[in-house]
Amino acid sequence: MKLFERFRPVLLIAVLLAIWETAIAFHPGSILPGPIGVAGGILDLLQHGLLLKYVVASLFRVTWGFALAAFVAIPLGLALGWYRRGEMAFYPLVQIFRPISPLAWIPIAILWFGVGDLAAIFLIFVGCFFPLLLTAMNAVHNIPAVYINAGRNFGLSPSAFVSRILYPAVIPQLLVGLRITLGVAWLVVVAAEMISVNSGLGFLIVDARNAGNRYDLVVAGMVIIGFIGLLLDLGMRSIEQVKSFRWINSEG
Amino acid sequence: MLQAEDTVPDTRSAPKLRAEHLGVVYDRDGQLLPVLEDINLDVQNGEFVCLVGPSGCGKSTLLNAMAGFLSPTSGSVSIDGEIVMGPDPRRILVFQERGVFPWLTVEGNIGFGLSKLSRAERTQRIAHYVKTVRLEGFENSYPSDLSGGMKQRLQVARALAVNPDILFLDEPFGALDSITRVIMRGELLRIWQTERRTIFFVTHDIDEAVQLADRVVVLSSRPAQIKDILTIDLPHPRNISSSRYLELRDELLKQIGLAYEI
Numbered sequence: 001m002k003l004f005e006r007f008r009p010v011l012l013i014a015v016l017l018a019i020w021e022t023a024i025a026f027h028p029g030s031i032l033p034g035p036i037g038v039a040g041g042i043l044d045l046l047q048h049g050l051l052l053k054y055v056v057a058s059l060f061r062v063t064w065g066f067a068l069a070a071f072v073a074i075p076l077g078l079a080l081g082w083y084r085r086g087e088m089a090f091y092p093l094v095q096i097f098r099p100i101s102p103l104a105w106i107p108i109a110i111l112w113f114g115v116g117d118l119a120a121i122f123l124i125f126v127g128c129f130f131p132l133l134l135t136a137m138n139a140v141h142n143i144p145a146v147y148i149n150a151g152r153n154f155g156l157s158p159s160a161f162v163s164r165i166l167y168p169a170v171i172p173q174l175l176v177g178l179r180i181t182l183g184v185a186w187l188v189v190v191a192a193e194m195i196s197v198n199s200g201l202g203f204l205i206v207d208a209r210n211a212g213n214r215y216d217l218v219v220a221g222m223v224i225i226g227f228i229g230l231l232l233d234l235g236m237r238s239i240e241q242v243k244s245f246r247w248i249n250s251e252g
Numbered sequence: 253m254l255q256a257e258d259t260v261p262d263t264r265s266a267p268k269l270r271a272e273h274l275g276v277v278y279d280r281d282g283q284l285l286p287v288l289e290d291i292n293l294d295v296q297n298g299e300f301v302c303l304v305g306p307s308g309c310g311k312s313t314l315l316n317a318m319a320g321f322l323s324p325t326s327g328s329v330s331i332d333g334e335i336v337m338g339p340d341p342r343r344i345l346v347f348q349e350r351g352v353f354p355w356l357t358v359e360g361n362i363g364f365g366l367s368k369l370s371r372a373e374r375t376q377r378i379a380h381y382v383k384t385v386r387l388e389g390f391e392n393s394y395p396s397d398l399s400g401g402m403k404q405r406l407q408v409a410r411a412l413a414v415n416p417d418i419l420f421l422d423e424p425f426g427a428l429d430s431i432t433r434v435i436m437r438g439e440l441l442r443i444w445q446t447e448r449r450t451i452f453f454v455t456h457d458i459d460e461a462v463q464l465a466d467r468v469v470v471l472s473s474r475p476a477q478i479k480d481i482l483t484i485d486l487p488h489p490r491n492i493s494s495s496r497y498l499e500l501r502d503e504l505l506k507q508i509g510l511a512y513e514i
Contacts, residue, residue, distance in 0.1 A: 146347050149321060154365040154414065155341040164364075168355040243394060245355070 033216040038223060041216035050204070054221075055228065058189050058200040061117060065124025066185045070178065073129045077136025078170065087137060094133060102127030102188045110196050120192040120200070127188040128181045135177025139170035171245050179236035186229045201225050266333065267294035268450045269318065269418060273327035276313050286475035287313045291327070293469060293478065297417075300444055300451045302461035305471030305479075306508060311454045312422055314476070318452065319345045319420045331418065341365055343418040344411035349427045351407040352395045358382065359391045361406055365414035381409040384443060401432040405439065412443070418450045426456065437463055441488060458508070462501045463490055470507045480507050 017035045024034035033041065045051040080087040105126050106119075113119040143166070151165035193202025201221050208217035240246065274291040277284050287310040295301050305311050316322040318329050320339045329336040331343065339345070344365075352361050362381050366374045382391055385405035387398075395403050404424055411419055424440075425433040437460060444451055455461055461468045468482045484500055491497060 144350055146350050147353065149339070149345065150347070150351060150353070152321070153319075153339045153341065153345055155339075160367075165353075168353070171355070 037216045038219045041220035061120040065121040069125045069128035073132035074136045077133040081137035081140025098130040119196040123192040131181045139173035143169045175240045268297040269295040275326035277325040289475040300466045302465035302468045303454045310476040344416045345420040348423045385409040421453045
């Protein structure tokens with residue numbers, strides 16, 4: 001029974017794939033591939049060494065853009081969250097920049113950085129910066145006053161206060177924010193690669209369509225993007241499960 | 253059982269804790285709200301004082317001012333003759349709820365204020381207080397795996413570990429069920445009798461006050477003043493159905509303005 005429950009999602013996917021394949025079989029000559037065609041596309045990419053190359057290229061950009069954004073936005077957000085006056089000064093600016101889609105920055109990214117990795121990294125940075133800044137600010141606001149008071153009571157120095165109270169108290173919320181933002185980064189990289197670079201999974205999709213309507217490769221690219229997104233999410237979730245990070249769920 | 257001279261503090265010595273003409277006024281959007289008015293109180297070294305009063309009267313405000321978390325609008329609080337300017341590890345406040353750090357284990361919590369000690373001293377001190385609050389076997393547990401009563405014991409242990417002069421407790425058992433609460437009172441008394449700290453204990457529970465305190469300070473409704481100070485002249489362990497106990501309890505109920513009958 002338990003085993004069945006575990007395999008239910010797999011079963012569902014298998015059924016959907018079967019329906020897809022059947023539907024394609026009824027429309028011979030369709031430009032859209034079936035699952036078997038897509039699997040062939042993935043194999044094709046593997047054989048040409050393109051799959052690994054493009055995945056690495058995309059992950060490279062995501063890693064840099066995301067890490068840089070986290071490196072700048074989280075300390076800044078924590079500081080702004082702590083010093084309310086700073087926050088009041090920054091808040092309108094943040095709220096104006098935040099709703100601008102990272103994709104709207106593509107022309108400026110190309111203008112500043114040309115076509116290449118830097119432009120893509122910049123776009124991911126912009127896409128991650130504001131969500132992470134707000135996450136960090138809110139995380140500080142949500143620290144229960146009792147932890148702050150207890151910390152003050154034990155006579156901690158400012159640096160000890162940051163490392164022993166502030167940091168552990170915001171970690172659970174930061175991890176959730178980081179996980180969601182990593183998802184955003186993964187969305188942005190594909191879009192950025194469609195326009196501003198000549199490699200990566202986003203480029204693969206556009207290139208496969210332009211260079212002869214290879215829709216098997218287009219869908220193969222999509223499937224790979226989905227799988228890697230899933231793996232990134234699972235990886236972040238497993239970090240959240242570390243016992244000393246997980247307290248927010250258990251301490252209502 | 254303790255001798256009478258152990259529980260009755262020596263009133264001739266200088267007080268451990270003194271509040272002089274203490275007043276606190278809150279500023280609520282420009283509206284001035286006086287909370288405490290002219291509080292004068294001496295607490296002796298090693299004394300167990302309970303603070304009771306109608307809910308919302310400013311008990312916690314007084315506690316926070318005494319512990320240094322709130323600066324008074326007028327008057328002062330001094331400990332050993334020294335004016336209280338802010339929180340200090342020599343006096344630890346125990347909170348009603350969520351006071352322990354959920355990201356640290358039991359050992360980590362107890363050792364929180366001990367980073368200046370050597371490793372060996374710290375280990376030894378932690379082991380001592382794990383035993384004092386009877387959390388043996390839970391050293392590596394996180395607070396999420398402890399019951400409410402255990403978490404409060406852990407908080408008391410973390411407070412005691414830094415060797416404070418005064419423990420301030422803000423309704424520490426208020427969030428516990430009634431059975432656990434009674435057990436916790438016994439535990440706190442046992443710890444107080446072995447450790448001999450000055451304890452200033454806020455509660456809204458009249459029985460709790462009569463069972464624990466050497467003296468009970470009764471606050472009036474807001475703006476709060478000291479209405480009365482009742483000396484509980486009962487030796488420990490206290491018989492809670494003795495006539496003297498009931499007399500003191502009734503007196504307190506009357507002071508707070510509660511009827512004996514429902």
